Amino acid sequence: MKTYILTRVLLAIPMILIILTIVFVILRVLPGNPVLAMVGPKAPPQIVAAMEKEMGLDKPIIVQYGDYLLNIAHGNFGRSTLTSLPVIQELMQKFPATLELTIFAMIVAIFIGIFFGTYAAYYYGRTLDVVARVYSIFVYSFPVFWFGIMLQLIFGVWLHWLPVSGRSSPFMIPPHVYTGLYVIDSILNLDWPVFVDTIRHLILPSVTLGVVISSIFVRMVRSNVILSLSSQYVVASRARGVKEKKVLFSHALKNAMAPILTIMGLEFALLLAGAVLTETTFSWPGIGSYLISRIAYRDFPAIQGAIVFFAFFIAAVSILVDIINAWIDPRVRY
Amino acid sequence: MANTNYDNQMISARIGRGLKDLLGDSSGVMAFVGLILLSLFILIAIFAPLIAPYSPIKPSGAPFLSPQWGHIMGTDNLGYDVFSRFLWGSRTAFVIAVFATLLAAFVGIPAGLFVGYAGGTVDRIVTMIMDSIYTFPGLILAIAIVAMLGPGVVDISLAIAVVYIPTYYRVIRSQVSTIKSELYVEGARSIGAKNMTIISKYILPNVLPSTIVVLSMNIADAIMTEAGLSFLGLGMVPPTPDWGYDLANGQRFLLQNDWWMVFFPGLAIILIVLGFSMFAEGLDEYFNPNIGEKR
Numbered sequence: 001m002k003t004y005i006l007t008r009v010l011l012a013i014p015m016i017l018i019i020l021t022i023v024f025v026i027l028r029v030l031p032g033n034p035v036l037a038m039v040g041p042k043a044p045p046q047i048v049a050a051m052e053k054e055m056g057l058d059k060p061i062i063v064q065y066g067d068y069l070l071n072i073a074h075g076n077f078g079r080s081t082l083t084s085l086p087v088i089q090e091l092m093q094k095f096p097a098t099l100e101l102t103i104f105a106m107i108v109a110i111f112i113g114i115f116f117g118t119y120a121a122y123y124y125g126r127t128l129d130v131v132a133r134v135y136s137i138f139v140y141s142f143p144v145f146w147f148g149i150m151l152q153l154i155f156g157v158w159l160h161w162l163p164v165s166g167r168s169s170p171f172m173i174p175p176h177v178y179t180g181l182y183v184i185d186s187i188l189n190l191d192w193p194v195f196v197d198t199i200r201h202l203i204l205p206s207v208t209l210g211v212v213i214s215s216i217f218v219r220m221v222r223s224n225v226i227l228s229l230s231s232q233y234v235v236a237s238r239a240r241g242v243k244e245k246k247v248l249f250s251h252a253l254k255n256a257m258a259p260i261l262t263i264m265g266l267e268f269a270l271l272l273a274g275a276v277l278t279e280t281t282f283s284w285p286g287i288g289s290y291l292i293s294r295i296a297y298r299d300f301p302a303i304q305g306a307i308v309f310f311a312f313f314i315a316a317v318s319i320l321v322d323i324i325n326a327w328i329d330p331r332v333r334y
Numbered sequence: 335m336a337n338t339n340y341d342n343q344m345i346s347a348r349i350g351r352g353l354k355d356l357l358g359d360s361s362g363v364m365a366f367v368g369l370i371l372l373s374l375f376i377l378i379a380i381f382a383p384l385i386a387p388y389s390p391i392k393p394s395g396a397p398f399l400s401p402q403w404g405h406i407m408g409t410d411n412l413g414y415d416v417f418s419r420f421l422w423g424s425r426t427a428f429v430i431a432v433f434a435t436l437l438a439a440f441v442g443i444p445a446g447l448f449v450g451y452a453g454g455t456v457d458r459i460v461t462m463i464m465d466s467i468y469t470f471p472g473l474i475l476a477i478a479i480v481a482m483l484g485p486g487v488v489d490i491s492l493a494i495a496v497v498y499i500p501t502y503y504r505v506i507r508s509q510v511s512t513i514k515s516e517l518y519v520e521g522a523r524s525i526g527a528k529n530m531t532i533i534s535k536y537i538l539p540n541v542l543p544s545t546i547v548v549l550s551m552n553i554a555d556a557i558m559t560e561a562g563l564s565f566l567g568l569g570m571v572p573p574t575p576d577w578g579y580d581l582a583n584g585q586r587f588l589l590q591n592d593w594w595m596v597f598f599p600g601l602a603i604i605l606i607v608l609g610f611s612m613f614a615e616g617l618d619e620y621f622n623p624n625i626g627e628k629r
Contacts, residue, residue, distance in 0.1 A: 018466035026478050130356070137352040140345050141607045143558060143578075145565050146600030149585050157591055164588070216348065273471035277562055281585070291474075292566050295481045307478050311470065318469070 001326070008322050012315045017069075019311040024068055027304050028061070072308060078301035082294065087305035091287060095309075096180025097167055098286030101209065102275055103181075104202055106264065108210025113217020113260070118253050120218065121225035132222060136215035144274045148208040148281035155204060163201050165283040172197040205282040209274050213267055220263055224256030231255075261328070265321030269314055344501065346554035346607065350615030365616020371609030379424040386418040390575040394418070398587070401594050408594035410580070411587055414573070420598050422575035427606065430491050430570075431556035435549055437495035442502025443545060449503075450510030451533055461507065464500040472497035473562050480568045490569060494556050505548050509541045543621035547614050554610035561603050577602050 035051045052058045055078075056067055071078070077087035120132035156164035163169070167182060172194050174185035183202065186195035228234060229252050237247050276288030283289065291306035353364050378385065387404075388394035393413030394405070401408045407416035449460045467475070479493035513519060519536050527535075563569045564578030572579055577599035584595030 014462060015466045015469070018463055019470055022467065022470075022475075023478065026475075026482055133352060133356040137349055137356065137608075138604075140349045140352065141604045141611070143561055143565075143581075143600060143603050145562070146581060146596070146603065149581065149588065149596045150600070152585075152588060153591075153593055153596070157588060215352070219352065269469055269471040273473035273562075276471075276474060276477070277565065280566055291477065292568075295477070295568065303478070303481055307474060310474055314469065314471070 004326050005323055008319050012319055016311060016315050020069065020072065020308065021065075023304065023307050023311070024065055027300065028057075028064060028068075077305035077308065080294070080299050080302045082297045082299045082302065087301050090290065090302065091305055091309050093180075094285060094287045094290045096182075097284060098275060098279070098288065100167075100181045100183060100202065101205055101278065101284060101286060102271055104183075104206035105209035105213065105271065105275070105278075108206050109214040109217050109267075110260065110264075112211065112214040113221050114253065116214075117218045117221025118225050118248060120222045121229060121252075122248055124226055124229075129222075132218055136218050139211060139215040142212055143277075144208060144212045145277045145281045147212060148205070148278055151204050151208055152282075162204050164204065167198070167201050167285055168194070169197050169201075205278050205284055208281070209271065209278045212274055213271055216263060216267060217260065220260065221253075221256060225252050228252045228255045261321060261325050265318050265325075268317045268321075272310060272314065344551050344555050345558060346551040346611040346614055349554075349608065349611035350551070350618070353612060353615055354619070362616065362619075364612045365619065368609050368612025368614075368616055371605060372613050375424050375606050375609060376428070378421050379428045382421045382425055386415075386421045388415040388418045390414060390419045390422040391573040398590065398592055400592075407598045408592070410583065410592075410595050416580075416594055416598055419575040419580055420577075420602055423577045423580065423599065423602060424606070426570055426574060426576045427557050427560060427603075430487060430494065430560045431553045433487070433491040434494035434556045434560075435498070435552045437491060438498035438552065439502055439545070439549060441495070442499040443506055445499070446503040446506025447510055447533055447537065447541070450507035451514055451529070451537065453511065453514075457507075457511075460503075464503045467496075468500040468504065473559055476559055476563060477566065477568060480563055485569060485571050487570070490560065490563060493563070494559050497559065498552055498556065501552065502545070502548060505544060506541050509544060510537055513537050513540050544618075547618045547621065550610055550614040550617060554607045554614070557603065557606055557610070 035048050035055065035057060049058070056064055059067070075088055077091070079085065080087050080090060083090070116132050116135070120129045123129050152164040155162045174182055174189045174191060174194055176185070176189055178185050178188050182198040183195070186192075186198055225248075229248075233255075234247055234251055237251050238244075242251075275286065276291065278284065279286045279288035280292055287306050287309060291303060294302040294306070391414070393409075394415040395409050395413050397409060397411050397413040399405050399409040399413075405415055405417065407420060409415055410419075445460065445464075449457050476493040476497050479496060480490060483489035483493065514537065519532060522532050522536055560569060561576075561578035561581075564576045565582045567579075567582065569578055570576045572583075580599040581596055584592065584599070587595060
C-alpha cells in the first residue's frame with residue numbers, strides 16, 4: 001500500500017509540472033504586458049521599469065520560469081497587487097467556501113444518482129426508467145448558471161423560501177472558526193441558528209451544481225444495478241425469500257457501487273468548472289469568485305495563484321480517489 | 335469503438351449517449367430532430383436581420399416589459415427587445431463556436447495523425463501533455479487565456495480552441511494507433527509507400543468520419559463554454575447580442591421578477607446544445623452502424 005501511494009504521488013508530479021508550465025506560458029509568454037495592464041498605458045516608463053523589476057519581469061524568460069516554479073514549490077504565490085496581501089493567505093481564506101460547496105454538491109449528486117439510478121434499474125423499461133433517462137439527457141444540456149438562476153427565481157423570488165446569495169446572513173458566522181467549513185464549525189460551536197442559516201444558504205448552490213453533475217451518476221448506477229440484478233447472487237437471495245428492498249439496496253446496489261468512486265474522481269474537473277460558475281451565480285465567496293473578481297482588477301499574482309491552486313486541488317483529489325479505490329478494492333494496483 | 339472513444343468529458347457526447355439509451359433503435363428519429371433543430375438555428379443565425387422585429391442593440395420600447403404582443407419575449411433593462419437579441423445571439427454563438435472548433439481541429443487532428451503514426455517516445459510525451467490539459471477543467475483554462483488576451487471574437491475563440499485540442503488529439507491518435515497495424519497499411523508499407531502517402535491515403539479516410547462526429551459535438555460544447563465565459567463577464571463586449579451576457583445581465587434584476595430576461599437566453603443555449611448533440615449522435619450511428627452498445 002505504501003509503495004502504491006508513493007508511486008501515485010510521484011506520477012502526479014509530471015502532470016502538475018505540465019499544467020504549471022502551461023499556466024506560465026499563458027500568463028507570461030502570451031502577448032499582453034501585466035505591468036502595463038495594471039498601471040495603464042500612459043504611465044511613465046521609469047515606473048513601468050521599476051514595477052517590472054519588482055515582479056521579476058525584466059529577467060530572461062527562462063529565469064522567470066525557474067523563479068516561478070521555485071516560488072510555487074515554497075508555497076509563495078506572490079502578493080496581490082490589489083490588496084498587497086500574500087495570495088496564498090487570501091486563497092486559504094477562500095478555499096473552505098469552495099470545498100464546502102463542492103462537497104455538498106457531490107453529496108447531492110451521489111444521493112440523486114443512487115436513488116434514481118437504483119429505482120430506474122429496478123423498474124427497467126417502465127415509466128420511472130424512462131423518466132430517469134430523459135432526466136439525464138436534459139440535465140446535461142442545462143448551463144449550470146441558468147439552472148442556478150431558475151432555482152433562485154423559484155425558491156428565492158417567487159416562494160421566498162431560501163436566500164439566493166452568499167454563504168451566510170450578516171452576523172451569522174460561527175463565533176469560533178475551526179475548519180472554515182461553516183456547517184462543521186457551527187456544529188462544533190453548538191450554535192443552532194448559525195447552523196440553520198448556513199444550511200439554508202448552502203441548499204440552492206449545492207443543489208444547482210449537484211443536479212447538473214448528477215446525471216452521470218444516475219446513468220452509471222442504473223447500468224450497474226441492471227447488470228447485478230440479473231446476477232446469480234440476486235436470484236439466489238430472492239429464492240431464499242429475502243425482501244425485495246433488501247435485495248435491491250444491500251445486494252444489487254452494493255455490488256454496483258465500485259465504479260461510483262472512480263467516476264467521482266473523473267467528474268471532479270467538471271465539478272470545479274461548474275463551481276466557478278455556481279459561485280459567481282450565487283455570489284459564493286470561494287476561489288472561483290475570487291478568480292473572476294480579480295480578473296477585473298488585472299491582479300495577476302492572484303489570477304495565477306488561483307489557477308495554480310485549482311491545479312493542485314485537482315491533482316490532490318485524483319490521488320486521494322485512487323488511494324481510496326486501492327484501499328477498497330485490493331485488485332487495483334500498479 | 336464509436337462512442338466509447340469519444341471524449342467522455344464532452345457534454346454533448348454524454349447527451350448523445352443518453353439519447354441513444356432512450357430511443358434505442360429509433361435513433362434515426364433523433365438525428366432527424368437534431369438536424370431540424372440545427373437547421374432552425376442556422377437559418378435564424380443567417381436571417382437574423384430579416385426575422386428580428388427590432389435592432390438588438392437599440393432600445394425598442396419601454397424597459398422591463400413583460401412578454402406581450404409586439405415583444406413576445408419582453409424587453410430588458412435598457413428596453414432592448416429580448417426576442418431580437420435571442421435571434422441575433424445565435425450569430426455570436428455560431429461564429430465563435432465554429433471558429434474555435436475549426437482552430438482546435440486544425441491543430442488537434444494533424445497532431446493526432448502524425449504523433450499516433452510515429453508512436454514511440456514522441457507519442458508518450460505529447461500524449462502526456464495532452465492528457466494533462468485534458469484533465470484540467472476546460473473552462474478555467476479558457477478563463478486564464480481570456481484574462482490575458484482580453485475580449486474579442488478571435489481571442490475568445492482562441493481560448494476555447496486551446497481547451498478542445500486534446501479532444502481531437504485523443505480521438506484521432508487512438509484510432510490511428512489501431513489502424514496503423516491493419517493489414518492494408520502493412521501492405522502499403524511493404525510495396526514501398528511513403529509515410530505521407532500512407533497517412534493521407536490509408537489512415538486519414540478512416541478517421542475522417544469520427545472527426546466529423548467530434549466536430550459537431552465540439553461545437554455544442556464550445557457554445558456552452560462561450561456562454562459560460564460571457565456569463566462571467568469575460569466574453570463579448572456589450573451591447574453585442576450574446577446569450578451568456580444577457581443571462582448575467584438579467585440576473586441583476588432577478589429580484590424584480592423579470593424572469594423573461596433570464597429564461598429565454600438559457601432556453602436558446604439548451605436547444606442549440608441538444609440539437610448538436612442529437613445530430614452528432616445520429617451521425618455516429620450512421621458512420622458506425624454495427625456498433626450496438628448495450629447499456
